[in-house]
Amino acid sequence: MEELLHYTWKYKLYPPYGLVTEKGQQLEIIDPGLHNSDAGPDFFNAKIKIDGILWVGNVEIHNSTSDWYKHHHDKEHSYDSVILHVVSRIDGKTFSSEGREIPQLQLDCPKQIIDNFHELINSSKYPSCFKIIPFLDKMMIHSWLNSLYVERLNQKSKAISERVIRKDNNWEEALFVTIARNFGFGLNGDAFELWANRIPLKVIQKQNDSLQQIEALFFGQAGLLEEEQGDRYYTELRREYNFLRAKYSLTPIDAAKWRFLRLRPNNFPYIRLSQLAVLYHNVQSMLSRIIDADDTKKIYSIFSCGASEYWNNHFSFGKETTSVPKSISKSSISLIIINSIVPILYSYGKHRGDDTLCERAITLLESTKPEYNYITRIWEECGIKAENAADSQAIIQLKKEYCDKKKCLYCRIGYFYLKTHH
Template identity: 55%
Template sequence: QVISERLKRYDTNWEDTFFITLARNFGFGLNGDAFESWANLLSFRSIDKHRDSLKQVEAIFFGQAGLLDEELPDEYYQHLQKEYHYLQHKFELRQADVSLWRFSRLRPNNFPHIRIAQLALLYHQKRALFSRIMEAETAKDAKAVLSIGTSEYWKGHYIFNKTSPSRTKSLGDATLDLILINTVIPFLYAYGLHKVDERLCERASVFLETLKAENNHIIRLWTGAGLPVYTAADSQALLQLQKEYCDKKKCLFCRFGFEFMRKP
């Protein structure tokens, strides 16, 4: 349903809708709304004209995030700022409010700067991203498409104008699992329904069954109650159960709840 609503908003453009949903899930909860608001302000057709230049893609991505408004003594930052001012005027871009972004309780690898840098490199390197994902035969293939790092500058920074020990900042396997669960698999299924292609719907199910179960407080409650959870298919089923029955206090309509309440 969420995908359908987004598709209507973007004139049934699957590529744009996929990237916006992907961006939201790069926020991993805390910054999810901020990333979606930011992605909604990206003018993809305008960016596509400069897609071959990673620095220009970064300039638009960081500028639209409101992260290029300060005056900093950082050469790379100043270059992006100059590029963005030119492109902002050229395409009449309206940027997000920098106050959207949250940093508290975040590990540095999850800072908005790093996630935006990863999305910029992904957008620069992987044209027709949605089509590539739909062609991925296995979860491993889909992960290979989405495996990405950052430009050289971000190997030595977590934010602008503050150096850190140099290290590659790529998406980890657990992070890629979450992206597949929350973005790739729902789109595989939705596109399969749209195209009346049972193979895509079946592939979505297979992906869920091959990925590890999520590890969050809701799933830990279920495992603590003695229910085995092995795959993402198991954890997704329990999250849906929690949303539709537990949270709505429909215990009598739930097989688990009914059996529990029957106990003396």
């Protein structure tokens, strides 16, 4: 398998002495080169000695010599700098486009690596490397988790940049859609995004000195003020919305987009929409508010708001309940910080070339409580406990991008698993 041969070459798992080319020349590998995942040869800038003569150039790896011709490297000038063709099976000679014969090395991936790899890939347990975890160096795990959360942050930041482009480079609008999507807490995420995209931010900014008008705008655009009947508060909101709807030529989304099934009442769209209205009430720039909040406590305090008074004793229009303020819970705020605020700050910092902002995003993540879900629970049972949100994000990244995709060859834990006798 070519991937395993790459691995053997990259991590120098070949015998340290006694290598010979297909023609019996002594081969010494001084440096296997830099792995290239783009077009062109597999490893750049390798250094080898053939019969004592130093060669510097690129290395190409294949299962068989004939793959060189199947991939038409014999016609590509970019492969003329190849100094060694590494293959599992030699079934011919290798020639460059200039007609130069390229030395070949027949190499096998060590049996132990192949066996361990199959064990990892075929295991039905998660994580399949569980038995090695207690013996791993804590520093190595820590540094792997650091790389993973930065990787996740970059992925999220890319998604934010794409949203900013869709919003004609308006960061404030992109932030509104991002936060709104987050207020859907999974089940209603798509509906919230659709809804937020129908609300011009400038309309919120114009009406934002009146909480009732923002609520009218939010509930109306959510398609939740379409019916004619309702209690007094509902009727007032409907009247205000009809005025705003005509003034700004607004079109609401279909109310059927909202999902209520399997939701705790505190998560009902009514409550979340009202909390968003309170959040945006009297705020001209949410982005500046977030940037100005220079520590985690201040970020928490921005989002520590409740719904408007009406919702103290309602979960939906017209049905009174006992009075309980509908404030946003700390764990919900942590999720907003993890999924919206940190990625926005990080991606805005990158956009502005402001490293301090990127560092602030990372510090914010590191000082936010971790998510606690089945993934973090399993890793805790294996001995890796998420101490903060950066750790839990790293663990989620590891599962989604490596374990689930069986990419153990690219995982640092996988490296130790493959090399170890079990």
